[in-house]
Amino acid sequence: MRSDSTSSGPSDPGPGRVPPDDRTSRARIRDAAITLVAQRGTAALSARAVATAAGVSAGLVIHHFGSMDALRTACDEHVVAVIRERKQEAFAGGGGHDVMAVLREQGMVSFAAYLAAVLADESPAVAHLVDEMVADEI
16 A cells, blocks of 8 residues: 555644644643633633633543642743743843733733733732843833
8 A cells, every 4th residue: 555645644634624632631721721811800710611611521620720729820830931931032032021022923912911810819920920021121
């Protein structure tokens, strides 16, 4: 049997097909929670709402994170880590110090909206990141 280089394999869903989401359930849940908070605020964060957005059961949300507080902490830490990484890349590349502009350019507006939503909730990780960003501008 001859190999056809145009055939669709596991990494190529083929023309007109959407590739499967290959993130772990934990990552899909975390990302859904970030988007939910960015769109509707922290009051909207419930196991059921996150589960619906992530396409999983509410039980799986709790299974992976243990509690909604732990999910919120994981979201905070992820957003902070990604923004720090993007900030360092921008600085290393000779770019400006406008981290929010970098996030907009990279299509990461939900991260900026997430930051805005959680600032009032006294997240230590987010507060420290904002302090760093302010210090970078001074």
